[in-house]
Amino acid sequence: MQVQKMKTITPHWDFVNAPCEYASYCGGCKTQNLLYEAQVRAKEQQVSELITHVGKVLTIDKCLLQSEATNKVLVVIQDGWRDSELGLSPYDVHTHAGFLKHLMLRSGSDVKTGLTELMVSIVNNVNTSVGNTSLGEEEYILYGKRTITETLRGITFQISANSFFQTNTHQVNSSIDFLGDGSEIVLDLFCGTGTIGLTLARKVKHVYGYEVVPQAISDACRNAEQNGIHNATFVIGDLNKISDSFGTEFPKPDIVISDPNRPGMHMKLIQYLLKLRAKRIVYVSCNPATCARDLDYLCHGVAEKDIKGCYKLRSLQPVDMFPHTPHIECVALLELD
Numbered sequence: 592m593q594v595q596k597m598k599t600i601t602p603h604w605d606f607v608n609a610p611c612e613y614a615s616y617c618g619g620c621k622t623q624n625l626l627y628e629a630q631v632r633a634k635e636q637q638v639s640e641l642i643t644h645v646g647k648v649l650t651i652d653k654c655l656l657q658s659e660a661t662n663k664v665l666v667v668i669q670d671g672w673r674d675s676e677l678g679l680s681p682y683d684v685h686t687h688a689g690f691l692k693h694l695m696l697r698s699g700s701d702v703k704t705g706l707t708e709l710m711v712s713i714v715n716n717v718n719t720s721v722g723n724t725s726l727g728e729e730e731y732i733l734y735g736k737r738t739i740t741e742t743l744r745g746i747t748f749q750i751s752a753n754s755f756f757q758t759n760t761h762q763v764n765s766s767i768d769f770l771g772d773g774s775e776i777v778l779d780l781f782c783g784t785g786t787i788g789l790t791l792a793r794k795v796k797h798v799y800g801y802e803v804v805p806q807a808i809s810d811a812c813r814n815a816e817q818n819g820i821h822n823a824t825f826v827i828g829d830l831n832k833i834s835d836s837f838g839t840e841f842p843k844p845d846i847v848i849s850d851p852n853r854p855g856m857h858m859k860l861i862q863y864l865l866k867l868r869a870k871r872i873v874y875v876s877c878n879p880a881t882c883a884r885d886l887d888y889l890c891h892g893v894a895e896k897d898i899k900g901c902y903k904l905r906s907l908q909p910v911d912m913f914p915h916t917p918h919i920e921c922v923a924l925l926e927l928d
């Protein structure tokens with residue numbers, strides 16, 4: 592549960608019932624900022640019916656992307672924030688007042704028992720940002736376990752609340768494939784808890800992963816150890832702020848995996864990749880707009896900066912990672928031209 596630091600003013604809220612699709616960006620219901628998304632959708636679509644929902648908190652009876660069990664949790668939480676005695680007022684994106692900002696629901700499976708694991712933990716995630724980012728700077732476990740277990744391609748992942756993990760394990764499972772001779776050095780940019788790198792590690796020589804969230808890096812290191820993987824190195828680093836010496840701490844990669852969040856790659860990183868000239872880049876993106884922009888830079892260069900591109904787009908595969916939403920994941924394979 593994402594909790595905004597308490598502020599003194601509590602706005603008045605109307606609670607209304609509305610079908611899920613009016614409200615949710617959700618991306619697999621990992622995050623829901625109901626009010627904000629209703630506003631965005633209302634603006635985008637200019638639908639008066641939606642505009643009447645602005646300033647209100649929508650009830651979502653059932654999210655089609657969630658399991659029966661997590662939908663029950665959703666109902667309990669929604670009942671809770673209507674209980675004025677609990678003082679859990681919703682966060683207002685305009686006044687920045689309010690307490691509950693995001694609700695993260697995830698169910699995973701346990702590799703040993705094969706059973707679906709439902710972790711009902713209460714995590715106070717303190718988020719001082721006024722933007723729409725779902726994860727804050729600090730997390731405190733108020734109740735329950737610190738991590739949830741998820742299994743992907745025979746690898747068990749422990750994921751803490753602040754770490755990103757792909758929202759649709761089923762689709763990720765069928766999207767990862769690799770053909771190589773085992774000698775490859777892989778650079779896993781935006782590695783999160785090591786999802787992609789660790790599923791490749793047994794087929795390559797070494798994986799080097801970079802990621803900005805410290806909890807995700809400690810999850811990745813623990814996941815490598817618990818799965819007996821010793822050829823993966825994970826490093827905390829902000830890939831928007833790489834220095835000129837970035838890359839000196841690992842051998843030249845044969846393959847770069849880049850899986851940034853929605854804003855895509857920073858120009859510094861693009862420039863680094865164009866200089867690096869790895870044989871292959873696999874670009875994974877949940878935002879087709881920034882994906883197209885970054886692929887264009889890598890293939891055709893950046894004219895205003897007099898930078899030349901050096902890649903050819905070999906394949907582009909959309910994957911329906913976020914069913915029932917307008918969002919789509921894309922996996923692009925680039926090879927040196």
Ligand SMILES: C[S@@+](CC[C@H](N)C(=O)[O-])C[C@H]1O[C@@H](n2cnc3c(N)ncnc32)[C@H](O)[C@@H]1O
Nearest residue numbers: 755757781782783786802803829830831850852
């Ligand atoms: C779409 S997720 C991909 C994670 C991972 N590859 C996976 O498959 O689970 C993007 C990741 O990039 C990380 N990230 C965002 N901005 C970053 C930055 N400036 N530098 C490094 N990592 C960043 C996020 O914390 C998140 O874990």
